[in-house]
Amino acid sequence: METLKAIFTRRSVRRYRPDPIPDEIMQNLLRAAMSAPSAGNEQAWQFVVVTQRALLDRIPAIHPHAQMLTEAQAALLVCGDLQREEHRGYWVQDCSAATENLLLAAHDQGLGAVWVGVYPREERILPLRELFRLPETVIPFSLVPIGYPTEAAMAEDRFNLERVHFNQW
Numbered sequence: 001m002e003t004l005k006a007i008f009t010r011r012s013v014r015r016y017r018p019d020p021i022p023d024e025i026m027q028n029l030l031r032a033a034m035s036a037p038s039a040g041n042e043q044a045w046q047f048v049v050v051t052q053r054a055l056l057d058r059i060p061a062i063h064p065h066a067q068m069l070t071e072a073q074a075a076l077l078v079c080g081d082l083q084r085e086e087h088r089g090y091w092v093q094d095c096s097a098a099t100e101n102l103l104l105a106a107h108d109q110g111l112g113a114v115w116v117g118v119y120p121r122e123e124r125i126l127p128l129r130e131l132f133r134l135p136e137t138v139i140p141f142s143l144v145p146i147g148y149p150t151e152a153a154m155a156e157d158r159f160n161l162e163r164v165h166f167n168q169w
Contacts, residue, residue, distance in 0.1 A: 001108045009155040010104055013112025014068040016147025021073050025109050029076065029146070032105030036097035039090030045098050048077040048132050055131070056145075062127040063143070066116050072145035076102060077128065080119070082137040092119065095141040102144055112149030118142055 030047055038044065050056055056069045069075060078099050080091035099115055106113035118124045119141040128140040 006104050006108050008157075010107040011153035011155065012114040013147075013149045013153055014114055014145075015150040016068070016071045016073060016112060016145075017150055018071075019073065019148045021111065021146060021148075025111070026074065028109060029102055029105045029111075033076070033078065033098040033102040036094065036101045038094040038097065039087040042084055042086045042090075042094070044081050044084040044086075044091040044094050046079045046081045046138055048079065048134075050075040050077060050132075058131060059128075059143070062131065063116060063118070063124050066143065066145070068114065068145050072147045074147070075143055075145045077118075077132060077140055078102070078142045078144065079134065080139045080141050082139065091139075092141070095119075099142045099144060106144070106146055110148065111146050112153070113144050113146045116143040116145065 026049060030049070033047065034043065034045070050059075051074045056072060056075060059069045059075070060066045078095050080095050082091065085091050103113050103115060118128060119139060125140055128134075128143070129136075129138070132140070134140065
């Protein structure tokens with residue numbers, strides 16, 4: 001898929017078929033996420049691949065906007081690793097870029113995905129840290145449920161020239 005086509009047609013997908021996701025595709029998604037730009041190239045991220053149904057089904061009790069995980073075949077938890085952080089605070093941008101790459105790669109591979117925000121909400125961070133046994137220096141940032149969509153999401157043009165300012169406000 002061409003880059004601009006992927007960007008313009010990607011949409012959040014919350015309904016999935018029960019088809020399993022091949023390991024090769026999951027590896028492609030992780031490779032794409034890790035190809036994101038990062039501050040000082042420090043790559044202050046870690047990823048948890050979640051495929052166990054029991055874990056996927058527990059997450060909606062922790063996160064109020066994660067109900068789609070009951071249908072998803074997998075999820076990727078994108079985490080910031082403070083031990084890898086050299087440029088303080090930039091792990092958030094690094095993980096944001098990795099999450100967006102992940103979403104675009106999922107779309108390219110014919111999968112549906114949605115960005116479920118975790119950071120900076122402590123009521124989400126702490127239980128997810130516990131559920132996945134994350135070290136204290138690893139902060140869950142975003143959760144991306146993944147699966148084959150039940151229907152095609154409609155593309156929409158979000159361009160708005162009123163939000164563009166040239167050279168100054």
